[in-house]
Amino acid sequence: MKNYIIRRILQMIPVMLGILLILFIILEMAPGTPASNMMNPKATPEQKAELIEKLGLNRPWHERFISWIGEALKGNLGYSITHKKPVTAVMKDYMGATLLLSIVSLAISVLLGVPIGIISATKQYSFADNALTVFSLIGISIPSFFFGLLLLKNFAVDVQLFPLFGLENPLLFNPTFWEKFKDISWHLVLPSIVLGLGSTASFMRYTRSSMLEVIKQDYIRTARAKGLKEKVVIYRHAFRNAAIPIITLLGFQIPALLSGAVITESIFGLPGLGKITIEATLTRNYPLILGINAMLAFLTLLGALVADILYAVADPRIRYD
Amino acid sequence: MKTKKLLSLILVVAMVLISFAGCGAKEQSGTPEQPKTEQPKTETPKEEIKANKILKMGGTGFSGVFNPIMSDTTYDDYITSVLFEALTINNSEGEYVPMLADWKLSDDKLTYTFTLKDGIKFSDGTPLTTEDVAFTYETIACPDYNGPRAYAVSSMKGYDEFHSGAKATFDAIKIIDGKTISFTFADDKAAPANIESFIYGIMPKHYYKFDKWEDFLALNEKPLGSHVMTFDSYAPKQFIKLVKNQNYWDSANAAKIDGVLVSEVPDESILAALQTNQIDFAQISSSKDNLAAANALSNISVTNYLGNGYTYMCFNCTRPQLADVKVRQALMYALDRESFIDAQYGEGLAEVGMAPISPSSWAFPDASDLNPYKFDMEKAGQLMDEAGWKMGSDGFRYKDGQKFSVNWLVYTDSSWPGTLSGMAADTWKQLGVDLKIELMDFDTVVSRTMDPEPADKDFDIYTMGFVLSIDPDPTGALFDDDAYVAGGFNSSGYKNADAMELVKKGKAEFDMAKRAEIYKEWAAIMNEEIPHIIIAYRKELWGINTRVKGMDLGTYAKWTDVIKNISIE
Numbered sequence: 001m002k003n004y005i006i007r008r009i010l011q012m013i014p015v016m017l018g019i020l021l022i023l024f025i026i027l028e029m030a031p032g033t034p035a036s037n038m039m040n041p042k043a044t045p046e047q048k049a050e051l052i053e054k055l056g057l058n059r060p061w062h063e064r065f066i067s068w069i070g071e072a073l074k075g076n077l078g079y080s081i082t083h084k085k086p087v088t089a090v091m092k093d094y095m096g097a098t099l100l101l102s103i104v105s106l107a108i109s110v111l112l113g114v115p116i117g118i119i120s121a122t123k124q125y126s127f128a129d130n131a132l133t134v135f136s137l138i139g140i141s142i143p144s145f146f147f148g149l150l151l152l153k154n155f156a157v158d159v160q161l162f163p164l165f166g167l168e169n170p171l172l173f174n175p176t177f178w179e180k181f182k183d184i185s186w187h188l189v190l191p192s193i194v195l196g197l198g199s200t201a202s203f204m205r206y207t208r209s210s211m212l213e214v215i216k217q218d219y220i221r222t223a224r225a226k227g228l229k230e231k232v233v234i235y236r237h238a239f240r241n242a243a244i245p246i247i248t249l250l251g252f253q254i255p256a257l258l259s260g261a262v263i264t265e266s267i268f269g270l271p272g273l274g275k276i277t278i279e280a281t282l283t284r285n286y287p288l289i290l291g292i293n294a295m296l297a298f299l300t301l302l303g304a305l306v307a308d309i310l311y312a313v314a315d316p317r318i319r320y321d
Numbered sequence: 322m323k324t325k326k327l328l329s330l331i332l333v334v335a336m337v338l339i340s341f342a343g344c345g346a347k348e349q350s351g352t353p354e355q356p357k358t359e360q361p362k363t364e365t366p367k368e369e370i371k372a373n374k375i376l377k378m379g380g381t382g383f384s385g386v387f388n389p390i391m392s393d394t395t396y397d398d399y400i401t402s403v404l405f406e407a408l409t410i411n412n413s414e415g416e417y418v419p420m421l422a423d424w425k426l427s428d429d430k431l432t433y434t435f436t437l438k439d440g441i442k443f444s445d446g447t448p449l450t451t452e453d454v455a456f457t458y459e460t461i462a463c464p465d466y467n468g469p470r471a472y473a474v475s476s477m478k479g480y481d482e483f484h485s486g487a488k489a490t491f492d493a494i495k496i497i498d499g500k501t502i503s504f505t506f507a508d509d510k511a512a513p514a515n516i517e518s519f520i521y522g523i524m525p526k527h528y529y530k531f532d533k534w535e536d537f538l539a540l541n542e543k544p545l546g547s548h549v550m551t552f553d554s555y556a557p558k559q560f561i562k563l564v565k566n567q568n569y570w571d572s573a574n575a576a577k578i579d580g581v582l583v584s585e586v587p588d589e590s591i592l593a594a595l596q597t598n599q600i601d602f603a604q605i606s607s608s609k610d611n612l613a614a615a616n617a618l619s620n621i622s623v624t625n626y627l628g629n630g631y632t633y634m635c636f637n638c639t640r641p642q643l644a645d646v647k648v649r650q651a652l653m654y655a656l657d658r659e660s661f662i663d664a665q666y667g668e669g670l671a672e673v674g675m676a677p678i679s680p681s682s683w684a685f686p687d688a689s690d691l692n693p694y695k696f697d698m699e700k701a702g703q704l705m706d707e708a709g710w711k712m713g714s715d716g717f718r719y720k721d722g723q724k725f726s727v728n729w730l731v732y733t734d735s736s737w738p739g740t741l742s743g744m745a746a747d748t749w750k751q752l753g754v755d756l757k758i759e760l761m762d763f764d765t766v767v768s769r770t771m772d773p774e775p776a777d778k779d780f781d782i783y784t785m786g787f788v789l790s791i792d793p794d795p796t797g798a799l800f801d802d803d804a805y806v807a808g809g810f811n812s813s814g815y816k817n818a819d820a821m822e823l824v825k826k827g828k829a830e831f832d833m834a835k836r837a838e839i840y841k842e843w844a845a846i847m848n849e850e851i852p853h854i855i856i857a858y859r860k861e862l863w864g865i866n867t868r869v870k871g872m873d874l875g876t877y878a879k880w881t882d883v884i885k886n887i888s889i890e
Binding site: 031032033035043044045047048049050051054055082083084085090093094097149152153156157160163164165166167168170171173266267268269270271272275276282283284 | 370372375379384385386394467469471472475538539541542554556557558559560582584585586587589590593594596597734761762763765767768769772804807808809
């Protein structure tokens, strides 16, 4: 197991370099420069050119690539052009809201989706199964911007139960920890429902189909034949075998935890990474685009590795020695 | 077996945690020691800040650069404008008046001598002196400076030597005493617009002085100035909270509100946030629907005023089919801008553009002297015929076997270029023009129009918005022949020595009446030749809660300009 993990980590290095290389080339080909957006009508062409030079963007891309990697290894991802502060600091500013939102909504979708999937599978074609299937299809098909605006209209404007935007109320003076916790939770209710329900449906569908397959296996019949309780059969024996695809799905949720949900973040005015990634792209904020994408690439690779390790935990038949 | 599994589980959890921790851990390295000298606390008893006396604004787009010489977004500028005071400020008529200092202009019109008012203090209690003024302007001119305000000092005497590092002192600035300071412009740079160099906030030297440029930038999120507000807290992409400056030096004119809270509110929610009293005021994007919806809100009063700028269309006059002025005029006659304005903004929220000067400026000529290019397909066809482009049997115009074909770069970051080009696609088709609309983002338009060398400019037509300063001088902008270079704003390739003569004369003329005459003549030429055509003058639409009093907005009166008048019931 240990050797396997070390081998996998070593393999990540060339993959990571490849991803970064592709990123650099794509950015190099993108039209426009960060100065295109600093368009004060009074700035002269010379002043713009000087800005480009100070940003180091007049050097050839391969030179920038090598120096970027060198600096990145030291933990320096450069300076965000629009924020005029280090990329790592900018990422840290926005990471909190994104992590909070995605962890809460992931919890919602796993805690709802997996049990619902199991129930649907064990009671296949029953009324409950059909009802839940319809529910999940609705969840998959409603676009999040529509669902989000609908919730806001109903629960923040018509009935003013929840706040319309933001993550916290800035007009709380010296709040206690408990007050602050309550305030933030209150702000997170609507966005996490929107984000959570969408993926609840996919967790449910995965669990259901994988459970259905396992339930028909001989060893499930054997388990029942030897007189085990139905609960034990389903949750101990069947679910454990059905969990592999769910773990894959979970593994790929790790980068998604930080990639941010652009639409949900925008509608609810949440200060997340998704939104600034889009902004960085539109303003050609190269250092920030690179920093965020490098982090996401790394997390994706890591997520795949974590999923592989978890397979072995869930299924004793899988060994990596 | 069990322990092995447990171990790998722990390992996984640890890996995930480490990866998250690693992402943010390094950020501390650049944070400098704060250069802060302790000041004796002033003894005035602090009033309690009341949440219901805080003015709440909503909008999108602050970047967290709360520094008067570094900020380059509208919302960051708002924040710096209520935290910092400048030497001069404009009044609601668009005239410059003293803010921190009175000034005298020397007879050769090159040297501005400022005398600071008495008793000015920063919000931490330190007196504001000419040292602070010199520090602010030397920072803009210093070799490290990478912000957007270089133009404020670049025509001053000795800028190049100081900026390149060849000389350690900036010749333009002379501190005469603690209250008097002078700025001298280079010999050939006398211009009435020079006063606009002095509208940027003065920064306390004791707080902002730096050894490394990064140390200076690190204070962007902890601003300290002398105005009626002081910085309280900032949460990126969420809100910035300012509270009343309890030590304001001019106590008779201190703020009547307890603070300002600017929250990031998405465009879709602005009206709802106004309706539910979650914000007190906001700019609403100008459209018929929004105007009607805002008017329907009983707790909101709606106001609009002409923005200081215009939207324009640029013709690439180096293209054979667009070099002829008759063709450019024909295309304008075939564009129904009145219907466009009605569809895009609703009546009353925009006007048809004519001269490259804001209609609210003193320099704007009499509109009856200018051609509004009223929609007239017949005239358009006639002009095309005169220019030699004859209608072919396939419904397109041809000259020397060449089809009349143009491309139009349309950016999708805002909606109006799409609306306008969509309407043109219809009427220009009737005129016999083969129009190809290319959709792209804003930066791509810039990279194909302004950024390349003149020979490489890759477009026939593009549209964009332009923001003006109060002074009408067009030097360096769309109509300046010298700006037809890589990175310059003029992409049309149109040259006119007479018009340039007028621009240069207008820039250096100190007599307002004579200057207005010059700009009138210039505007008439540009209205006839239309290398760039002004599409529309847009109005800004604002919704203000009825509990807010004294917020009288106008083209030259932003809410930050009238901050001292604002009160909350």
